[in-house]
Amino acid sequence: MLRGEGVERLGDVAVLDLDRRSRTGIPEVVLAGPKHAGEVAEIAGALLERTGSACVSRMRARHRRAVEALAADRGARLLAYGRRSCRLLASGAADPPLQGLVGLLAAGTSDLEPLAEARMVCEAAGCATTTALDVGVAGLERLFAPLGAMLAAGADALVVAAGMDGALASVVAGLAGLPVIGLPVSTGYGAGGRGRAALLSMLQGCAPGLVVVNVDNGVGAGAAAALVARRRAGGPFIG
Structure with a gap:
């Protein structure tokens, strides 16, 4: 079902698609590569606060440091996938039930x-x-x-x-x-x-x-x- 709900503007940085997982089954992923480290942390932090989790891909060293600092500040669990991708889970948040x-x-x-x-x-x-x-x-x-x-x-x-x-x-x-x-x-x-x-x-x-x-x-x-x-x-x- 197409709908315009669950969209939230984050200043001049991003427009968050908060309902993407419930709509498509796949959560929004923050592409770090071309962004400033502060922008990545701001977007990931907003997703973490609103949805309980955040995915980040294509990180460079500066992005990784910013995301690690965000996780420490929020008390979030950080799951690393290789050197360039990670997931953040809010304290108390559970992984989705496994299917497949x-x-x-x-x-x-x-x-x-x-x-x-x-x-x-x-x-x-x-x-x-x-x-x-x-x-x-x-x-x-x-x-x-x-x-x-x-x-x-x-x-x-x-x-x-x-x-x-x-x-x-x-x-x-x-x-x-x-x-x-x-x-x-x-x-x-x-x-x-x-x-x-x-x-x-x-x-x-x-x-x-x-x-x-x-x-x-x-x-x-x-x-x-x-x-x-x-x-x-x-x-x-x-x-």
């Missing part, structure tokens, strides 16, 4: 930050997660045990992050009878660097059930996986 399981796989250690961003969104949306790292196609034997464990645990959707050739996403989609969200990562270098080869490889993949988000879009990958997982687990699309 998302498996997250990273081809290499260099692909972890966008995958951590996806994990943050999944957990903020109320999905359990399980993660496997460094399971890329250069040593394909590393993939089978963790992927098998995810399937045995009843995973509802998978997110695959890869930044060189992006081949892991197609391989996983060809092995697992689940929706697979391909997350190309900008860690690749050379002629197809900055995620270009990974993106095109995933888009060109012939394995059915693979869909692809833009380069480094961990928030989008996590949101898509969470919505699918919640629905498959019997939960509603909206929170």
